[in-house]
Amino acid sequence: MKDESSGLIIGLSVGVVIGVLLAIVALLCFRYQRKRSQIGNSSSRRAAAIPIRANGADSCTILSDSTIGPESPVKSGRNGMSMWLDGFRRSNVVSVSGIPEYSYRDLQKATCNFTTVIGQGAFGPVYKAQMSTGEIVAVKVLATDSKQGEKEFQTEVMLLGRLHHRNLVNLVGYCAEKGQHMLIYVYMSKGSLASHLYSENKEPLNWDLRVYIALDVARGLEYLHDGAVPPVIHRDIKSSNILLDNSMRARVADFGLSREEMVDKHAANVRGTFGYLDPEYVSTRAFTKKSDVYSFGVLLFELIAGRTPQQGLLEYVELAAMNSEGKVGWEEIVDSRLEGVFDVQELNEVAALAYKCINRLPRRRPSMRDIVQVLTRILKLRHSRKKNQGHHEKSLSAATAEEVSIDVDQLDGKGTPISNPHRREESMDSTADTFDV
Numbered sequence: 001m002k003d004e005s006s007g008l009i010i011g012l013s014v015g016v017v018i019g020v021l022l023a024i025v026a027l028l029c030f031r032y033q034r035k036r037s038q039i040g041n042s043s044s045r046r047a048a049a050i051p052i053r054a055n056g057a058d059s060c061t062i063l064s065d066s067t068i069g070p071e072s073p074v075k076s077g078r079n080g081m082s083m084w085l086d087g088f089r090r091s092n093v094v095s096v097s098g099i100p101e102y103s104y105r106d107l108q109k110a111t112c113n114f115t116t117v118i119g120q121g122a123f124g125p126v127y128k129a130q131m132s133t134g135e136i137v138a139v140k141v142l143a144t145d146s147k148q149g150e151k152e153f154q155t156e157v158m159l160l161g162r163l164h165h166r167n168l169v170n171l172v173g174y175c176a177e178k179g180q181h182m183l184i185y186v187y188m189s190k191g192s193l194a195s196h197l198y199s200e201n202k203e204p205l206n207w208d209l210r211v212y213i214a215l216d217v218a219r220g221l222e223y224l225h226d227g228a229v230p231p232v233i234h235r236d237i238k239s240s241n242i243l244l245d246n247s248m249r250a251r252v253a254d255f256g257l258s259r260e261e262m263v264d265k266h267a268a269n270v271r272g273t274f275g276y277l278d279p280e281y282v283s284t285r286a287f288t289k290k291s292d293v294y295s296f297g298v299l300l301f302e303l304i305a306g307r308t309p310q311q312g313l314l315e316y317v318e319l320a321a322m323n324s325e326g327k328v329g330w331e332e333i334v335d336s337r338l339e340g341v342f343d344v345q346e347l348n349e350v351a352a353l354a355y356k357c358i359n360r361l362p363r364r365r366p367s368m369r370d371i372v373q374v375l376t377r378i379l380k381l382r383h384s385r386k387k388n389q390g391h392h393e394k395s396l397s398a399a400t401a402e403e404v405s406i407d408v409d410q411l412d413g414k415g416t417p418i419s420n421p422h423r424r425e426e427s428m429d430s431t432a433d434t435f436d437v
């Protein structure tokens with residue numbers, strides 16, 4: 001009995017000593033790690049701003065395994081100490097920003113050793129990943145040699161942790177381990193709007209869907225401008241930054257430039273994408289919400305004309321505006337892939353709105369809230385037109401049953417598109433909650 005209790009005491013004491021030693025080692029490592037990351041932050045804050053990029057279309061590049069090593073998405077310069085420390089990190093813990101933090105190992109597994117590349121952005125590759133829960137996500141790796149890497153990462157997690165909207169590509173997790181910074185986003189299975197507008201091997205987007213997409217994007221931007229506290233200016237609205245989900249619902253992606261704004265309000269360099277940039281911003285260097293409105297106007301014209309700013313979109317628009325004074329006659333610039341199937345009235349209303357957005361004087365441009373209202377009204381009218389058309393068709397079939405001959409063209413003279421290869425599920429439809437459908 002005595003032997004047993006003395007054994008127990010010895011065992012307990014050894015356990016306590018080991019526990020205390022481990023706690024001290026862990027504390028030392030934690031302090032060491034914090035110091036390292038503080039040094040990293042301050043040096044990255046001196047990083048240069050994002051230069052103008054001239055890529056209006058998708059820059060998706062499939063990288064070979066030799067470019068992206070199977071072990072590591074980008075080269076790691078960490079020493080053994082921090083590698084060892086990484087072993088202590090718990091996977092999938094919720095950080096201060098409220099966004100779950102995943103371990104490097106989890107993401108390595110989810111991306112089959114970083115072999116599932118789906119795109120390449122300015123900051124590094126993007127991978128498709130299947131998490132252990134079965135959820136499919138997109139993992140964006142910030143290249144460590146990217147000038148903005150550290151700053152981008154710190155700010156994006158902080159910023160996106162508080163931004164949630166159904167028309168934004170929401171951040172669902174992140175990883176900061178083994179010298180890597182990764183952002184985990186909702187997976188957008190239908191890719192970018194640019195790929196749908198310009199890729200030959202994709203079904204052309206019909207007119208109905210283009211207006212829905214415009215409203216989705218407008219709602220995402222309205223949230224950033226008027227719903228987020230403090231307000232967020234996107235700074236890089238373009239068709240390759242609009243992503244589509246399985247039901248063709250659009251979301252605004254890539255807050256790269258708004259991240260920059262968070263940390264450096266007085267950045268001197270001109271940033272954004274050539275062709276979408278507000279001329280007023282280029283001359284004054286003052287980026288405002290109305291600069292996002294300008295880029296949104298360019299995007300609306302892309303949806304109408306199916307051409308990029310690099311393909312002379314705005315010259316084309318100005319020529320058409322000379323004849324129509326910006327109000328009617330926009331049919332002449334419409335995308336030939338629509339094959340003439342669009343509602344002329346809707347087209348002219350959307351184009352007139354787009355033309356207001358690209359007004360040289362920012363104060364003459366509408367706000368994102370005004371834009372949401374106009375697009376909502378256009379879609380509301382569409383729904384009531386279709387409803388009336390439905391009533392007409394019902395009475396028509398009733399009349400046909402009574403063997404009365406009626407000219408169908410009289411009832412459907414507008415040429416409203418019927419076919420819809422990209423059918424949006426009504427439950428996911430952004431107008432479903434607003435309109436009586």
Ligand SMILES: Nc1ncnc2c1ncn2[C@@H]1O[C@H](COP(=O)(O)OP(=O)(O)OP(=O)(O)O)[C@@H](O)[C@H]1O
Nearest residue numbers: 059060118119120121122126138185186187188254
């Ligand atoms: N959440 C996502 N779901 C599905 N695919 C995505 C997602 N995020 C990015 N991608 C794909 O990866 C590509 C690169 O995305 P990324 O945002 O890094 O760069 P980009 O917007 O194309 O270019 P840039 O960095 O110059 O703005 C996108 O074009 C898209 O095809």
